[in-house]
Amino acid sequence: MTDLKRVDIYDTTLRDGAQSEDVQFSVEDKLRICRKLDALGVDYIEGGWPGANPKDDAFFARARKELNLSHSRLSAFGSTRRAAARVEEDVVVRGLLSAEVGVITIFGKSWDLHVTQALGISLAQNLELIHDTIRYLKKRVDRVFYDAEHFFDGFAANPDYARQTLEAARDAGADALILCDTNGGSLPSQVGAAVAGLRDLNAVLGIHTHNDSELAVANALAAVEAGCAHVQGTLNGLGERCGNANLISVLPNLILKMGRETSVGEERLPKLSALSRFVNELANRPTQKNQPFVGSSAFAHKGGIHVSAVLKDSRTYEHIRPEQVGNKQRVLVSDQSGRSNLLYKFSELGIELDPKDPRIQTLLEEVKSLELHGYQFDGAEGSLELRARRALGQVPTYFERRGFRVIDERRIREDEDDDRFMGAEGTVKILIGGVMEHIVAEGAGPVDALHNALTLVLSRHYPSLGEIELADYKVRILMGSGSMSGGADAIVRVLIEWNDGERRWGTVGVSDHIIAASYDAMVEALEYKLFLDKVRPV
Numbered sequence: 001m002t003d004l005k006r007v008d009i010y011d012t013t014l015r016d017g018a019q020s021e022d023v024q025f026s027v028e029d030k031l032r033i034c035r036k037l038d039a040l041g042v043d044y045i046e047g048g049w050p051g052a053n054p055k056d057d058a059f060f061a062r063a064r065k066e067l068n069l070s071h072s073r074l075s076a077f078g079s080t081r082r083a084a085a086r087v088e089e090d091v092v093v094r095g096l097l098s099a100e101v102g103v104i105t106i107f108g109k110s111w112d113l114h115v116t117q118a119l120g121i122s123l124a125q126n127l128e129l130i131h132d133t134i135r136y137l138k139k140r141v142d143r144v145f146y147d148a149e150h151f152f153d154g155f156a157a158n159p160d161y162a163r164q165t166l167e168a169a170r171d172a173g174a175d176a177l178i179l180c181d182t183n184g185g186s187l188p189s190q191v192g193a194a195v196a197g198l199r200d201l202n203a204v205l206g207i208h209t210h211n212d213s214e215l216a217v218a219n220a221l222a223a224v225e226a227g228c229a230h231v232q233g234t235l236n237g238l239g240e241r242c243g244n245a246n247l248i249s250v251l252p253n254l255i256l257k258m259g260r261e262t263s264v265g266e267e268r269l270p271k272l273s274a275l276s277r278f279v280n281e282l283a284n285r286p287t288q289k290n291q292p293f294v295g296s297s298a299f300a301h302k303g304g305i306h307v308s309a310v311l312k313d314s315r316t317y318e319h320i321r322p323e324q325v326g327n328k329q330r331v332l333v334s335d336q337s338g339r340s341n342l343l344y345k346f347s348e349l350g351i352e353l354d355p356k357d358p359r360i361q362t363l364l365e366e367v368k369s370l371e372l373h374g375y376q377f378d379g380a381e382g383s384l385e386l387r388a389r390r391a392l393g394q395v396p397t398y399f400e401r402r403g404f405r406v407i408d409e410r411r412i413r414e415d416e417d418d419d420r421f422m423g424a425e426g427t428v429k430i431l432i433g434g435v436m437e438h439i440v441a442e443g444a445g446p447v448d449a450l451h452n453a454l455t456l457v458l459s460r461h462y463p464s465l466g467e468i469e470l471a472d473y474k475v476r477i478l479m480g481s482g483s484m485s486g487g488a489d490a491i492v493r494v495l496i497e498w499n500d501g502e503r504r505w506g507t508v509g510v511s512d513h514i515i516a517a518s519y520d521a522m523v524e525a526l527e528y529k530l531f532l533d534k535v536r537p538v
C-alpha cells in the first residue's frame, strides 16, 4: 500500500526550468545544479530532453562520466512516439534510450482537443501511443513516469477520455501518473477534487503545475492533500511562461506545515536560501527580495509595531524560524521605524544602550526626516551605522570636505578618427591634517574621476583606502520628494555598494544633482571604511 505521508520530490529545473524566457544553462551549469540538488536530497532530477538539442545530449554524456550522485536519480524526458512510427524506430524513443539513464519520463496527451488538433489523430490512436511507448520503455529502464499533459483541462472537457489516457499508462506499467496543469489555469479546489476522484485508479499519482494564475504552489499542495505522492517543480519556480511550482516554497510547506516525509527532510531545508541564490546566479536573474521563505525581505521587519513585538517573541510576525530555511531575521530602519528598530540595530552593531537614552530618539527623528527628503537606508547600512556612531560621538573627523569640480568631455583620441572617447576630470579640495589638498584625477566618467581624485589624495594619508572598489551603482529619480509640498522638483538618490576585498557595504547620497549625491555617498563610504579599520585620524 502506498504510504500517503511520503512524497517523492522530482526536480525539472534543467528541463522545464530551461524553457524559461532568457534562461540559458550551459552543460557545466546543469552539472553544477545536479550536484546541488543531490546534496539537497531530491529523489529525481530531470536532466533534459535527449535528442532534442546537442546541449542536452552533451549533458547526458558528461553526466554518465562525471556525476556521481549519492541520492538523486537522473531522468530523461521526451514525448510518446509519433503516430506514424513504430515505437522501436521512433526517433524520440531512441533519443530517450540513448541517454542511458534508469528513469524516463514521457508526456502524452490527455485532452481530446490536443489529440485531434495538435496531433491530428484519433482518440483511440492516442491511447495506443501512450500504451506502446510506456510498455516498450518499461522493459528497458527501471522506472517510467507518465506526465499527463493538460490533464486538468482534459478532465474538465472530457473526463471519461482523460481517465482512459491514465488507465492506458497505468496498464502499460507506468510507475507514476503525473497530472499536469500545463496551462496553469486551474484552481486548488478543482485540482483537489480531480485528484480525489482518481484515487481508485490504484496507481501512484503525481502533480506538475504551472504558475499562470499564481497558484502553482497552492495547486501542488492541494494535490498532495488529495492524494498525490510525487511532486514536480523547479528551483525558484523557473519554467515555461510564468514558470512551475517553486520547489523552494513547496518543500518547506510540505515538510514544516503538512508534516510530509520527503527525502529532503527538515535537516536539509537550511540549504534552500543559498541554493535559491546559486540558481539565480547561474540563470543570470536578479534575486527577488520578497521571494517567500528565502528572499532577504522574507523575515525583514520594517514597521515599528512589528519590530517591537518580534523582539519580544519572533512568532508574533514570523510564520517559521528563518534559520529553518537558511534565512535570517532582519530589522530595517526607515520612516516606519520606532525606537525598537534602532535598539535592534544597535545591538547588532554590538552597542548596548539604555532604551531610555535620549540619543535614540534624536537619531530616530533624524532618520525619519532624512527619509522624508529621499534617503533610504535599507540598502545603505554603512551610511546608517556611520550616522548612529556619530550620534554616539564615536566617529572622529578624518578629513574635511571643501568642494569638488568635475568636467565631462567627449573627444578624438590619438590614432582614432572619431570623437567617441568619453572621459572626465575631477578636482577635489580636502582639508586634512590642517593642510588644504587640491587634487585632480581623470576617470571614465564623472563619478569615476571624483572617486579617483578622492582616493588619490586620501590614500596618501590613509593607505587602506586604496583597497576600496565600487561594486554596484544605482540611481533613482524621486520626483518632488524633496519638498513638504510635493512639488515637481526632482531629487536623485544614489545607492552605491562598495567592496574592500573583505567586506561589502552600501552608502547613500541624496541631492538635486546626481554628481553631488554620488559624491556624498562616496565620502561616507571612505569614512566608514576608516572607521571599520579603526584608523586614527591624521
Ligand SMILES: CC(=O)SCCNC(=O)CCNC(=O)[C@H](O)C(C)(C)COP(=O)(O)OP(=O)(O)OC[C@H]1O[C@@H](n2cnc3c(N)ncnc32)[C@H](O)[C@@H]1OP(=O)(O)O
Pocket (backbone or CB within 6 Å): 016, 019, 049, 051, 052, 053, 079, 080, 081, 082, 083, 107, 108, 109, 118, 119, 129, 149, 182, 240
Ligand atoms: C508541456 C511541455 O512542456 S512538453 C515539452 C516542451 N519542450 C520542448 O518543446 C522543448 C524541446 N523541443 C524541441 O526541441 C523540438 O520541439 C523537438 C525536437 C522535440 C521536435 O521538433 P520538430 O520535430 O521540429 O517538431 P515541432 O517542435 O515543430 O513540433 C512538435 C511535434 O511533436 C508532436 N507532438 C507533440 N506532443 C506529442 C506527444 N505527446 N507525442 C507525440 N508527438 C507529439 C507535435 O504534433 C508536432 O508534430 P508535427 O511536426 O508532426 O506536427
Ligand SMILES: CC(=O)C(=O)O
Pocket (backbone or CB within 6 Å): 016, 107, 147, 148, 149, 150, 180, 181, 182, 183, 208, 210
Ligand atoms: C509535461 C509538462 O511540462 C507539462 O505538461 O506542463
